[in-house]
Amino acid sequence: MAKPACKNLEEIFRTPHGAVYQCNRANCFWLEFAGGISAFKASDFLHLKKQVEQIDVPEMVQNTARMADIVILNPFRSERCFVLTVTDVLNLRELLQGAKVMLDLNSMLYDCLHAMAV
Amino acid sequence: MKDLLRLRTSLTEEIETLLNEQIKVEAHSSSVYLAMSSWCNRNGFDNSADYFQKQSGEEREHMLKLFGFINDMGGRAISPEVTNIPQEFESFRAVFETALQQEIYVTQQFNRIADRCFKAKDFMSFQFIQWFLKEQIEEEYIARRALELFDVIGEEGTGRWEIDKQVPKIKYEN
Numbered sequence: 001m002a003k004p005a006c007k008n009l010e011e012i013f014r015t016p017h018g019a020v021y022q023c024n025r026a027n028c029f030w031l032e033f034a035g036g037i038s039a040f041k042a043s044d045f046l047h048l049k050k051q052v053e054q055i056d057v058p059e060m061v062q063n064t065a066r067m068a069d070i071v072i073l074n075p076f077r078s079e080r081c082f083v084l085t086v087t088d089v090l091n092l093r094e095l096l097q098g099a100k101v102m103l104d105l106n107s108m109l110y111d112c113l114h115a116m117a118v
Numbered sequence: 119m120k121d122l123l124r125l126r127t128s129l130t131e132e133i134e135t136l137l138n139e140q141i142k143v144e145a146h147s148s149s150v151y152l153a154m155s156s157w158c159n160r161n162g163f164d165n166s167a168d169y170f171q172k173q174s175g176e177e178r179e180h181m182l183k184l185f186g187f188i189n190d191m192g193g194r195a196i197s198p199e200v201t202n203i204p205q206e207f208e209s210f211r212a213v214f215e216t217a218l219q220q221e222i223y224v225t226q227q228f229n230r231i232a233d234r235c236f237k238a239k240d241f242m243s244f245q246f247i248q249w250f251l252k253e254q255i256e257e258e259y260i261a262r263r264a265l266e267l268f269d270v271i272g273e274e275g276t277g278r279w280e281i282d283k284q285v286p287k288i289k290y291e292n
Contacts, residue, residue: 010119024120042126043194100131103123110121 013099017091020099029099031080033092038080048075049096052089060086127192133240134193136231141184142198143227147220148177149203154213156205163210163282173217180250187246210278211268218261225254256290263288 008025018033029045030037040048055071071089073082084092127134155170181198188195207213228250235244267281 022119022122027120027122027125029122042122046123046131047194103121106119107121107124110124 012102013095015091015095015098018095020095031095033095034082034088036080038078040075040078044075044077046100048073049100051075052093052096055084055089055093057086057089060089128240128242129188129191129193130238130240133231133235133238133243134188136234137184137188137193137243138196138198140227140231141181141188141195142200143224144177144181144184145198145200146203147224148174148181149200150220151177151217153203153205154207154217157207157213158210158282161210163278165282166210166213166285169285170213170217180253183249187243191242210281211265211273214261214265214268218258218265221254221257221261225251225258228254255292259290260288 008023009021009030010024012020012022012029014020018031021030021032022028023030023039026039028039028041030039031045031048051073060068060071069085071082071084073084075082082088082092129137151170151174155167155174158164158170159167185195204216207216228247232244232247232251235241235247264285267284268277271277271280271284273281
């Protein structure tokens with residue numbers, strides 16, 4: 001999927017399965033994944049990352065029940081509903097964790113640049 | 119690019135998680151103290167029952183202090199799930215031994231948080247944690263003194279009755 005056409009969006013992280021953008025105008029993040037794109041406030045974005053990290057992947061793999069093959073996430077304040085297979089969980093986890101590393105890096109750069117400027 | 123994370127909160131994910139875990143520890147402690155209070159009451163140790171009920175309230179206040187801090191810093195304070203509260207104890211002495219072990223565990227947790235705050239250069243949280251570390255000096259002292267009463271007074275005869283009478287009088291003066 002191409003980057004959404006908005007000059008305030010900056011790409012934070014991308015994998016072959018999706019991307020995360022930051023909107024500097026609305027102070028939110030856009031998550032592009034599995035053919036859809038949706039906005040999250042910073043706190044909701046971090047909460048989603050935590051939810052995805054808490055999914056018990058080994059249990060999904062080992063459990064032979066059909067219902068164990070997918071996980072459904074309904075993030076608050078979002079119209080998006082994620083229906084994730086094991087592969088999706090791993091891909092989404094990689095995407096969100098990568099984005100978080102980039103955001104942390106941005107915070108570090110801010111710290112350093114501010115220290116230099118003062 | 120704006121630093122949206124920093125605009126939202128000054129807590130790192132790691133420190134927020136640690137503080138939320140501590141909320142759970144405090145809530146657990148509060149419930150355990152309440153169970154101890156109930157046990158003491160059932161077994162005729164009225165003063166100790168009051169003492170543990172008071173302790174339970176203090177632990178809850180600690181929990182709320184942590185809760186408020188996380189929210190004030192822009193974080194997400196999580197209301198804890200409290201399970202596995204022991205309702206029975208081996209003896210009057212065992213109640214106080216458990217109380218001391220619990221306080222030692224709480225101290226260890228705060229030491230760990232202080233260490234992580236320091237390493238993460240989160241000095242605001244580090245400063246906030248100081249209050250709890252100071253509080254733990256008193257908490258451990260009182261719990262240890264209470265347990266020592268069992269050796270000093272002895273449990274024979276009216277020993278336990280006397281211990282129960284002395285427990286509320288333990289004060290940390292420094």
